[in-house]
Amino acid sequence: MSEAGTLTRADLAEALHHQVGLSRADSADIVEQILSEMCESLASGENVKISGFGTFVLRDKGERVGRNPKTGIEVPIAPRRVLTFRASQMMRDRIVGAPEA
Known part of the structure; x- marks a missing residue:
């Protein structure tokens, strides 16, 4: 992971490179393709579910009155x-059981 504690595209590509053995360029391309497919699906109104990880859900919020x-x-x-x-639920269980950084 990056120094700031944020997982980046480069971190994902590097993990793919080390764990699967693909070249760095191929790993970066795969990460970009996956993220691009997710973005396109969300932009077209579809939810994105990644089993064992979670679901990205689009929700329409109606007009409402706010207050400054x-x-x-x-x-x-x-x-x-x-x-x-x-x-x-699997991700929630892993997070709850994980030691704090």
């Missing part, structure tokens, strides 16, 4: 589509 916390003035919030992630 500084002034207290009510402001309409336009309807929008949001992306949420729900971890699988």
Whole structure:
């Protein structure tokens, strides 16, 4: 993993290179293809489920009234589509049992 504690595309490609034995270029291409396919599916309105990991779910939020916390003035919030992630039970169990960094 990167120094900042964030898993990057390069980290995924490097792990694929070491664990599967593909070249670095092929590993990077595969990571890009997977992420591209996920993005295209989400952009077309499909949810993305990765077994044992979790599900990326698109949700439509209706229009609602919000409030500016500084002034207290009510402001309409336009309807929008949001992306949420729900971890699988297997992932939740691994996270709960993992030692803190």
